[in-house]
Amino acid sequence: MRELRRRHTPFSVARWASRKAAHALSTWPGIRHVRYAIHRWEFLAGRNDSGYSGVFSTVEEAARSAPIAVTGYDQAGMADLHVYSQANGEFRPMPPTEYPALFWLRPAIESGARRLFDLGGYVGHVYYQYSGYLDLPDAFSWTIYDVPHITQAGERIARERGARHLSFTNDLGAIGEADIVFAAGSLQYLKEGFLHEALRAASRLPPHLIIHRTALHPSRSFVTLQSINQRSGRIAFCPYTVAHRERFIDGLQALGYEQIDAWTKQRAIDVPLHPECHADAYSGLYFRLRS
Known part of the structure; x- marks a missing residue:
């Protein structure tokens, strides 16, 4: 006492x-x-960069709540966010939180995978961060799928940097040509179930799926609106999907994938005035196609 x-x-x-x-x-x-x-x-007003507002049933509903008509990443300025340090124009070094994804990517490549499909891979920041830790064969292909404004900027940067393994596409059908599907921090900017639908429509199922920095919730799915401050000073708004974790995993297992590993990145998801939408961390998952 x-x-x-x-x-x-x-x-x-x-x-x-x-x-x-x-x-x-x-x-x-x-x-x-x-x-x-x-x-x-x-x-x-953009006073809470990467903050969230509102809870919606669909991406379209969230987009309609934005104060500007153009939302999402397919616009000028969105390829110039936080990829470079402002000091010397170089890509930022790989943070320690990337190691779980790298841990599974390396043996997949060493076992013979030669084509990687980077779903929503932006201008190639993961490639530039990871390539120093990977012994990529000459014939290795790292293809980034993204929206046109982003892929155009990515192609320009790749030419400037001589990134010989890197290519860009706006064709989702190329996912069927991949040995590895890699999605890092991108699925939340797409509709729930986007990956599952893309795999169902693919000409073949890629043997490896690496899901990283993905917003999943233990008990619900919802869409919110995210604000992003561009380096130009303008504010962009993006619908932001938080998928139901169990339903996300079950959907991939139903396609024939086995979950091999799971990890988290400690970054909470909070939507003000909606405590039921709180999640403690972002998720990472590794799946292999069952033989």
């Missing part, structure tokens, strides 16, 4: 009580409305 009294000072008790009171007040209809209005104003 002496230890309990020493730890719970009058100040700490008052602070705890004030927090409880603030939380209770925030549930009142009038207060909640004011909180939402303030949050929405800050969000639309």
